[in-house]
């Protein structure tokens with residue numbers, strides 16, 4: 001199985017998203033997958049111009065000549081793509097959205113109805129990779145990912161694909177926290193991410209038990225907010241002094 005993760009965090013290699021993806025991919029590799037994490041922050045990806053040349057003049061090929069040419073090939077060569085993004089304004093980052101818009105050469109312009117009667121594009125290629133979503137948010141609470149869940153389901157439907165797994169981590173800023181008391185909690189969480197990777201490659205899904213463990217709050221929401229507010233106060237005080 002070939003798994004390619006596209007990390008849409010502007011923080012790139014220093015991102016919480018990157019921590020989550022790396023651990024998941026480590027587990028996936030242990031179970032026999034070939035994996036790659038691509039940092040969109042290090043790629044040149046122009047905005048889609050909306051010219052539709054990729055549907056008419058040069059079917060399947062974008063007029064923009066940048067890193068997206070290579071990334072489209074990587075998408076098509078994968079069995080699973082991981083759309084990895086921190087939560088920005090309740091959705092994906094601009095970097096991730098720019099990448100998503102540039103996937104449009106993979107679709108055929110014509111329309112058809114899906115089995116529920118909704119309209120979507122025809123597929124251009126026989127094989128489209130399955131989709132997995134990995135995200136983390138600054139705030140505590142699973143509900144923050146509602147928009148993301150729906151967005152990727154709608155996108156997958158249009159690309160004749162399926163969202164086969166999702167890992168959402170609220171209070172994601174804890175992942176890099178060096179406070180001693182948190183270390184065993186974070187280590188356990190990372191172990192579960194590796195387990196999820198192994199499970200996915202060996203069985204095609206992540207067990208409900210592992211998902212429950214991965215969604216368990218790392219600390220209580222109240223405690224997180226209290227510490228986060230103290231952190232912001234300290235940062236602001238530094239500026240005043």
Ligand SMILES: Cc1cc2nc3c(=O)[nH]c(=O)nc-3n(C[C@H](O)[C@H](O)[C@H](O)COP(=O)(O)O)c2cc1C
Nearest residue numbers: 009015016017086087088089090137138139172173
């Ligand atoms: C522009 C911007 C918008 C954000 N919007 C949200 C948001 O809507 N909800 C939330 O919980 N966190 C939000 N965050 C916080 C990030 O999701 C959080 O810092 C996350 O841990 C960053 O992950 P990364 O290190 O992978 O980039 C936002 C951060 C930025 C910079």
